[in-house]
Amino acid sequence: MKPMNENELAQAIKSAGKPLRIVGGGTRQALGNDVDGGVKLSTAGLTGITLLEPAALTLVVRAGTPLRDVTAALDAENLQLPFEPMDHRELLKSWGDTTIGGVAACNISGPRRIQAGACRDSMIGVRFVDGAGNIVKNGGRVMKNVTGYDLVKLMGGSMGTLGVISELSFKVQPKPERQATITIHGLSDAEGVRVLSRALGSPNDVTGAAFLDGTGFVRIEGLSKSVAFRTDALKTIFKDHEVSVMDNDLDAWRGIANADAIAGDDGSIWRVSVKPTDGPKLVQGLRDAGIAVNAQYDWGGGLVYLSLPDDLNLRDHMDGISGYASVLRGNGGGAMRITSQNKLTAQIEKQMRARFDPRGILNTGIMG
Amino acid sequence: MQMPIPNADVLSKKAHIIRRLLDVLPPEAVISEPNETRAYECDALTAYRCPPMLAVLPDSTPQVSDILRICFEEGVPVVPRGSGTSLAGGAMPTADSVVLGVAKMNDVLETDYENRIIRVQSGRTNLSVSGAVEEEDFFYAPDPSSQLACAIAGNIGMNSGGAHCLKYGVTTNNLLGVTMVMMDGEVAEIGGAHLDAPGLDLLGVICGSEGQLGVVTEATLRILHKPVAARPVLMAFDENEVAGACVADIIKAGVLPVAIEFMDRLCIEATENFAHAGYPDAEALLIVEVEGSEIEIEEQLEKIIAIAKRHDPVELRESKSDEESAKIWLGRKSAFGAVGQIGDYMCLDGTIPVSELPYVLRRIGELSDEYGLQVGNVFHAGDGNMHPLILFDANKPGDLELCEKMGAEVLRLCVEVGGCLTGEHGVGIEKRDLMFDQYNPDDIEAQLFVKDVFDPKWLLNAAKVFPLSATETRRNAS
Structure with missing residues (x-):
């Protein structure tokens, strides 16, 4: 099934006689536990950017829109998604075109999560169809909103089990003028994390802090002079180590994001x-x-x-x-691929799913 | 304000409930005399009052668990309370309720600078969380205006913001984990010192649930190193619209100030008379603050001032010293008190898309004329979170009602332009009856599902957030 708009999506779910397997671009189907069969329900027909307002740093987009279209539209305005979503294709050996809805449903973030928050932190509004076929909206298109419960956060990472997301609003951010990465070499794992903690615990507004192959990577972003100043500040902090600096190395961070x-x-x-x-x-x-x-x-x-x-x-x-x-x-x-945090949260989650999806037809079993 | 009819059965067994509570609490933690329960009759929304049946002041998570279990078994409504600074009536009791105050629970349980977290009991005040990590130059970012008094419990309940959340986010973006007691007394551990928890984002929905899902007794919060320095610039304009356009241009330019605050003529004049901050004579002023080292501050201010100049400001004042910075902030920080000197006021909290600022300010001006009530505007312009202050005379019969009617129209206007009823204060009882202006019945029903799961008997703060008509069946079923 491939509904072409939100009403068709609601109709498809309302009239579903069998469990559904929800698919966006299909690049993350391996995440989560096995889904008990199911008829494929694709969101790929729900495409298009509804609103992109640079002066308010706001993006509203239909869930099936490919991530690369979203990125291209943001690029054109010199904007970016703050949470830097990772691409799972290499890791999961999958292919296809990642959708923004899949990113949100799996709460996919990247290195900048340490400073700008996860995908769910940038989500400010959602429209979805619950398991009974009702269209529900929550949040909106403004950054500060405490009107009623925050179902936006709840839908982020819910993997389709509470409802099928049809539209999302995001807070976006201007692209930094410049980026620099300080690399600190020759460290053990424990030393590496200690180095990252020192950088993150300094006033240098670090937007990436990773460690692999004996090397720590510390990223700073922003206006040019400021980046130069903070680069020096970090070099001073790590003066007893072997340090080098990379400028605007986007590939290195893409590699880290994608593991x-x-x-x-x-x-x-x-x-x-x-x-x-x-x-x-x-x-x-x-x-x-x-x-x-x-x-x-x-x-x-x-x-x-x-x-x-x-x-x-x-x-x-x-x-x-x-x-x-x-x-x-x-x-x-x-092992179960994903589990709940503990017995009590598992029980709460089960009841939550039963409320939002009384027939138990949405990605059944994917979250346990 | 309509509240549910008190449950006569609950009221009739007051003595029995007191006895059971005294089994698990020391005598001084159970407050039952009418002259003492009156201290809990309202929060900072003082227009509405109702003393509770009882108030209890536990000092530990196990005590909170015992209290809730007893109330659950006896079917007694519970109203959780932090410091009682809610502007929305979030902590206002019903006559048949037990107010559960967490004020005694204010310990710091753990500080961990390497992992950049602090774990506190939820009764601790917002400012004293930062105070606990100040020696290492760290701070807790969300900074509601009431931060001297308000408790972390209430911050979590309302998902509180503040002037600096443009850069650092609101409570939900800085909260990593909670210990929360469920209405039946079970203790839930959700999240922790790590960033991502598996499963549904329960923490995300608990934050901002206005004490309706459980009682948070402990919280793990993200702490950050303080910036090297901060500096504000003050810019004044001869039209509100121009100030609004300047805000939009600053945001678009890729500079991210930590705060952009807006004040209109009424507030400028009121604060001048009250605090003598030396503000210019203008229709609107902006305070834009940036942070960082000297070089970084200069670089950002250079860009911001260049943008401001394109909008022909009547005055541009860059702070040259800490003293001048304090003076620029003085007026803004005393704005609410200053307007309070003119008369009684109602503070609204709607959020709008920043691009709609000029239109909404104009419409508020028109409504002010129509209703014959003065309005002052002072708010966080960077994120569109408005605080129109509608002036009225509490001693004049009908004036409060007129003010509320106008307030409702302003909030509907916020919704109409794509915004919302409340950006940081919460719904409480104050905006409860406007929820259907923002959400349709299916939207509300989905939110009620969540409450059904956490509090199936509908005992926790149940007369808040949603119109009573929407929750009546559920409340009466218990």
Whole structure:
């Protein structure tokens, strides 16, 4: 089924006799747990930018609009999505045209999440069709809005289980005039995260903080003189280390966003969200246990991508680590790919889904 | 203001409920004498008052859990309360309710500079969170005007903003985790020191739910290093519209000030008479503040001043010292008090798309003439969050009602141009009956689903946020 507008989408859901599998561009179908069958419901027909207002930094766009169209329209106005969504295609070995609705439904962010917030933080309005076929709107097109409950956040990352998103509003931001990356070399994982913490804990407004292959990457963005000033400030902070500077290196950050460092590895790929200082602890624990592991750290150490042997359940190795692991690729030792935070939240989520989707037909089982 | 009829059954077992609460709380934590419960009859929206049946002041999460479990079992409505600074009546009780105040719970539980978080009990005031990390030059970013008094619990309940949220975001963008007691007494741990939690974004919907989903007792908050310095520039214009256009141009230019504040003639004159900040004689003024090191401040101000000059300002005043900066902010910070000197006022909180500023300001002026009520405008222009202050005389019969009617028209205007009823104060009881102007029944129903899940008996702050007609069946079913 491929509805061409919101009313057709509502009709399709209302009259659905069987469970539905919701698809945007199809580049992230591997995320989440297995969906119990389902008739394919595509949002690819719901396209177009409804409003782009540079003076208000606001974008309203239909959910099926390809991300590259959104990016092109923003480029033309020298604007960007603050949260820098990653591209999963390399990592998940998928193809197709990512949609903005898929980005929102999976709450996909990138390196700038550490400073500008996640996808959900930039979402300011949503229209969706719930499991009973009702059209619902929440939020709007203004940045500050506390009128009623914030279902916008709830829909971000809900993976289609509460409703099918038809339209989204985003807060966007001007592109920085200049970008610089300070790289700090020759570090262990723990030293690397310590270096990132120092940079993030300084007044230099860091917009990217990653660590891989013994090197820390610290990004700053903004007006030219300001970037030059902060580059020097960071070089001073790290004067005891081997430091170099890259100018406007967009490719390096695209690579970090997409976890290129581990995308080519065999075995299972895990994504772990932890307290930053726990990142290296987790990895060291695995190494000490003689487990082959390759790691890339982003968000100052708080986001760790790991490649691990198949048949190993990382969650069995997370005692004393505060955070959560999900499986992106491979069998992950047979673990659920994503789970809820704890028993009580799982129960709340189940009841929430039952309320929004009483027939249980929207991406059934994808979130557990 | 219509409130639900108090539950006679609940009122009749007051003594029994007190006995049960005293089983789990020390005597001083249970307030039941009418002369004492009156302290809780209203919040900062003082036009509406109703003393609660009881007030309780727990000092720990287990105590909150015991209180809620007892109220759940006995079917007693509960009204959570932070510091009682809500401008929307968010903490106003009903006569059959137990007010649950978290003010005693104000400890710092953990500060962690390496991971840039602080964990506090929710009764702690906003400003004292920053105070707790000041020695390391860190701060907590959301800065509501009431930050000296307001509690983190209330900030989370209302998803509070502030003057500097243009750069740093509002509460929801700075909140990482909560410990929240559910109405049946169960304790939920949601989020934590890590950035992403798996599953549905429950934290996202809890923030801003106006105490209707649970009682937050602890919060993990993001802290940041303070900027090296900040400096404001004051610009005055002879037309509101021109000031509005200048705001739009600054935003478009790619400079991101931390604050853009707007004041119109009425507010300028009121603050001049009150605080003597030395403001120019003008129709509108903007205070634009930027942050950073000296070089960064200069670079940003250079761009901002160039933009301002294109709009022919009647005055442009760049601060040259801390003293001058303080003076520029003095008027803005005393604006509400200054307008209060002229008379009683009602403070609105609608948000509009920034591009609609000139039109909305003109329409508010027309409405002011129609109703014969003066209006002052002072607000966060950078994000379109307006605060029209409608003046009235509380002693003149019918004036409050007239003012409320005009306020409702202004808020409808905000919705009409693509904005919303409230940007940072919350709905509470004040804007409850306007919800259908912004949302249709299906939109509201989806929000009620969430409450059904968290509070199936509809006992928590249930007379707020939604029109009573929309929630009647649910409230009466319990």
